[in-house]
Amino acid sequence: NAGVTQTPKFQVLKTGQSMTLQCAQDMNHEYMSWYRQDPGMGLRLIHYSVGAGITDQGEVPNGYNVSRSTTEDFPLRLLSAAPSQTSVYFCASRDSGTVYNEQFFGPGTRLTVL
Amino acid sequence: RKEVEQDPGPFNVPEGATVAFNCTYSNSASQSFFWYRQDCRKEPKLLMSVYSSGNEDGRFTAQLNRASQYISLLIRDSKLSDSATYLCVVGGSARQLTFGSGTQLTVLP
Numbered sequence: 475n476a477g478v479t480q481t482p483k484f485q486v487l488k489t490g491q492s493m494t495l496q497c498a499q500d501m502n503h504e505y506m507s508w509y510r511q512d513p514g515m516g517l518r519l520i521h522y523s524v525g526a527g528i529t530d531q532g533e534v535p536n537g538y539n540v541s542r543s544t545t546e547d548f549p550l551r552l553l554s555a556a557p558s559q560t561s562v563y564f565c566a567s568r569d570s571g572t573v574y575n576e577q578f579f580g581p582g583t584r585l586t587v588l
Numbered sequence: 589r590k591e592v593e594q595d596p597g598p599f600n601v602p603e604g605a606t607v608a609f610n611c612t613y614s615n616s617a618s619q620s621f622f623w624y625r626q627d628c629r630k631e632p633k634l635l636m637s638v639y640s641s642g643n644e645d646g647r648f649t650a651q652l653n654r655a656s657q658y659i660s661l662l663i664r665d666s667k668l669s670d671s672a673t674y675l676c677v678v679g680g681s682a683r684q685l686t687f688g689s690g691t692q693l694t695v696l697p
Contacts, residue, residue, distance in 0.1 A: 505683075509687075514596070514689055515689055516592070516675070516687040516688055516689035516690060517632070517675075517687040518687075519684060519685075522684070524683075532684070564631055564632070572683065573619055573620045573679025573680065573683055573684070573685060574619070574620045574637075574679065576634045576637075577634070577685060579631035579632050579633070580631060581630070581631050582629075582630075582631055
């Protein structure tokens, strides 16, 4: 199993550009989520999904969209990039919606917005 | 007040030392508790779950005190390979995990 994969690993955008961060998992996990990690602030939840066709907002959803058309894929779209979105983005998945299961993370995407 | 608070460190300890990390959480309805480890520029990975009775995995011991809303991680006989950031993670009733900002550990030769 590849686990959770993310592309790209690095990205530089100009203010106002849009892009999609890709995330896929091959563990047949129902629950997937996106986090951003900034220095001194820990991981903050952006959006999450409890299954195909179902998404919801997390703690910091503004400026981001998600969709979940399949169990495997959960892309994150930046609509109009801003310097405040410079961060490391992690996609994660776990076996079900319960908080008792281990959460697996992708390797991250390091995004810089100029 | 942050939902999950940790001492950011850094903790610099010699090989073989015992080091303890603490974490407090604000939501008394929290249901699950974990320690994750994050190496520099890598993704977080589960180190261990934390149970009410306390649990041990080799050199690592985790404790939970629900009354005080406090979680701890003890590392005995520190190795160079233990150098990492340790994240305290709490699961709530809304099925979400809340992450502390992490405690940085460097084990020195």
